Amino acid sequence: MSTTRAEEISRVLADRIVEGTIAPGERLPSEARLVDEFGASRPVVREALHRLQSRGLVRTRVGSGSYALTPPAPTSGDDWLSARDDSERSELHAFRIAVEAEAAAHAARAATPEATAEIDAALAALERAQLPVETVEADFAFHRAIAAASGNRYLLAALDRMGARVIVLPPARISDAQRDAAEAAAVLAEHRSVATAIRLADPLAASAAMRAHLTASTARRAAR
Numbered sequence: 001m002s003t004t005r006a007e008e009i010s011r012v013l014a015d016r017i018v019e020g021t022i023a024p025g026e027r028l029p030s031e032a033r034l035v036d037e038f039g040a041s042r043p044v045v046r047e048a049l050h051r052l053q054s055r056g057l058v059r060t061r062v063g064s065g066s067y068a069l070t071p072p073a074p075t076s077g078d079d080w081l082s083a084r085d086d087s088e089r090s091e092l093h094a095f096r097i098a099v100e101a102e103a104a105a106h107a108a109r110a111a112t113p114e115a116t117a118e119i120d121a122a123l124a125a126l127e128r129a130q131l132p133v134e135t136v137e138a139d140f141a142f143h144r145a146i147a148a149a150s151g152n153r154y155l156l157a158a159l160d161r162m163g164a165r166v167i168v169l170p171p172a173r174i175s176d177a178q179r180d181a182a183e184a185a186a187v188l189a190e191h192r193s194v195a196t197a198i199r200l201a202d203p204l205a206a207s208a209a210m211r212a213h214l215t216a217s218t219a220r221r222a223a224r
Contacts, residue, residue, distance in 0.1 A: 106150035115149035
């Protein structure tokens, strides 16, 4: 009975994450609040959260809480972009690298002053971001601005269909209690390198910088 109840609770919470009621990077209600809401015991609630974590929908930090890591679900017909486990998430990340490295190269060749300004604005927002949800939004806005600057509608459509689900926050970006200043600085430096190469109209450097950033992101995720 407890397992069935845990499944029910995990499905309800998963729907909230998929629908966007709980935004990417947002902290889920506390265990105590979930116990009150669902009328379940703490062990059942913990099992439900564990199920969400095993599906890659949340990241749980001891003493901090559980945070949504997956944005709204893809639109109909885009289920092939959904990642259900670590293996599929790795494949999706490899696909993202291929798309975004090419988008960065095209952006370096084709970016207009207006498009470059959008990239810079997104980078500035990322530098100012404090809350996890703000970080996710600014991070994705930066990458989307580059895809838009490429001038290739298909590269932009590919990134839009992947959506912010490709932004995975490592522990250092989850909360103030867990934040690693050195790692956060490294992430920002990687983004700046991409923006600089685009501003200098250097396709090879832009592609390499984007690939280096996303490869480093993969390594950070693996080290969690």
